[in-house]
Amino acid sequence: MEKCDVAIIGGGIAGLSAGKFLAERGVSFILLEEHREFFKKACGEGIIRNTVGYEFHDLYGSKRGIEREIWETIIHTKYGELSIEMPVLMTSKREVEAELARQAAAQGEIRMGERVEKIVDGVLLPQEIKPKIIIGADGCFSLVRRYMGERPVRCGIAAEGYATEVDMDPDRCHVVLKNEVVRYGYAWYFPKREVWNIGIGCSKKRTFRETFSRFREKNKGEGWRGAPVPIDKPGRSYRKNAILVGDAAAHVVANVGEGIMPSMIGAYIAAEVIERLARKDFREVDLSPYERGWKNTFGKYLRRTYYTSRIFYDVIKSEYVRHKLLAKMCRDTTEYYRKILKR
Numbered sequence: 192m193e194k195c196d197v198a199i200i201g202g203g204i205a206g207l208s209a210g211k212f213l214a215e216r217g218v219s220f221i222l223l224e225e226h227r228e229f230f231k232k233a234c235g236e237g238i239i240r241n242t243v244g245y246e247f248h249d250l251y252g253s254k255r256g257i258e259r260e261i262w263e264t265i266i267h268t269k270y271g272e273l274s275i276e277m278p279v280l281m282t283s284k285r286e287v288e289a290e291l292a293r294q295a296a297a298q299g300e301i302r303m304g305e306r307v308e309k310i311v312d313g314v315l316l317p318q319e320i321k322p323k324i325i326i327g328a329d330g331c332f333s334l335v336r337r338y339m340g341e342r343p344v345r346c347g348i349a350a351e352g353y354a355t356e357v358d359m360d361p362d363r364c365h366v367v368l369k370n371e372v373v374r375y376g377y378a379w380y381f382p383k384r385e386v387w388n389i390g391i392g393c394s395k396k397r398t399f400r401e402t403f404s405r406f407r408e409k410n411k412g413e414g415w416r417g418a419p420v421p422i423d424k425p426g427r428s429y430r431k432n433a434i435l436v437g438d439a440a441a442h443v444v445a446n447v448g449e450g451i452m453p454s455m456i457g458a459y460i461a462a463e464v465i466e467r468l469a470r471k472d473f474r475e476v477d478l479s480p481y482e483r484g485w486k487n488t489f490g491k492y493l494r495r496t497y498y499t500s501r502i503f504y505d506v507i508k509s510e511y512v513r514h515k516l517l518a519k520m521c522r523d524t525t526e527y528y529r530k531i532l533k534r
């Protein structure tokens with residue numbers, strides 16, 4: 192039996208960020224990722240640079256994989272165009288994940304191609320690793336979440352691909368919120384450095400297939416792939432010696448499906464708490480400060496975005512009312528970012 196202080200299950204943004212922040216605090220870990228390569232899961236690759244006061248650049252500490260910054264997003268509805276000013280970083284997620292792994296490897300061991308099949312009495316199988324703390328960064332279908340006795344995360348579904356020809360302003364991000372394009376969701380057109388990341392997200396799985404084939408017919412793209420995206424409110428995130436981060440914890444801005452920054456912020460808070468336990472040689476493992484930490488930081492915010500998404504897609508049927516509501520949200524968000532980023 193192999194023993195270690197911390198085992199991280201999952202090498203997406205959440206797990207790699209947890210590894211990086213633990214490494215910076217001198218805490219050793221083993222990270223197990225089932226795939227042999229990074230960025231195996233679909234993503235729009237856009238990062239809202241500043242989320243609940245945390246700056247991506249401060250957390251990430253590198254420029255690798257950041258392709259460009261875009262200040263304006265245009266939302267296209269049946270009733271016109273709305274503008275929202277907010278800093279979005281367009282990235283190569285594959286490179287961002289590789290960079291996080293590079294930083295994490297300073298103190299930890301990253302084992303690719305290692306799938307954890309089961310956890311029995313705190314032992315990871317078939318690896319036979321017994322960690323003092325388990326970090327569940329294993330996404331929407333989290334094994335660690337099941338081990339903790341929590342119900343599965345409720346998910347919608349999203350798919351993305353790359354396009355070179357898009358008839359839209361390439362200096363802005365674009366979101367299309369029209370029933371004729373996606374019911375119960377939206378389409379995005381995000382300009383990267385050389386190509387566009389385009390896709391759709393939909394809160395109802397049953398309508399997804401038909402919507403997606405229509406979208407694919409209309410948009411010339413390649414490399415299409417899909418994945419679940421949490422549309423849930425975060426709940427219990429720790430039990431005995433295990434915690435959840437990222438999608439496994441439903442740490443996602445549910446109304447827009449943005450999970451990269453919440454994953455990183457959650458991982459940062461987790462590392463802070465684990466470092467304190469490590470200093471006492473893990474004699475007492477109380478992980479409740481982790482849950483208090485993220486609840487104080489973004490708990491209310493994430494819950495609000497969850498309820499907004501439900502109201503937006505399930506309750507309001509009129510596209511006109513949605514447009515009006517969105518116009519107000521765009522004004523408020525623009526004002527917020529202008530104020531905090533002193534633009």
Ligand SMILES: Cc1cc2nc3c(=O)[nH]c(=O)nc-3n(C[C@H](O)[C@H](O)[C@H](O)COP(=O)(O)OP(=O)(O)OC[C@H]3O[C@@H](n4cnc5c(N)ncnc54)[C@H](O)[C@@H]3O)c2cc1C
Nearest residue numbers: 201203204205225234235236237307330349437438450451
């Ligand atoms: C199509 C799409 C577009 C999106 N666009 C954006 C966007 O533009 N901006 C944004 O902020 N968010 C976006 N999101 C959401 C964002 O991608 C996620 O919220 C974020 O990546 C969560 O990261 P994670 O590490 O928690 O989960 P994941 O990225 O799912 O990583 C989990 C990892 O765990 C591994 N794993 C799972 N089980 C095991 C196991 N048993 N053993 C070993 N390894 C295991 C998986 O292989 C995976 O690598 C999008 C999501 C989708 C689906």
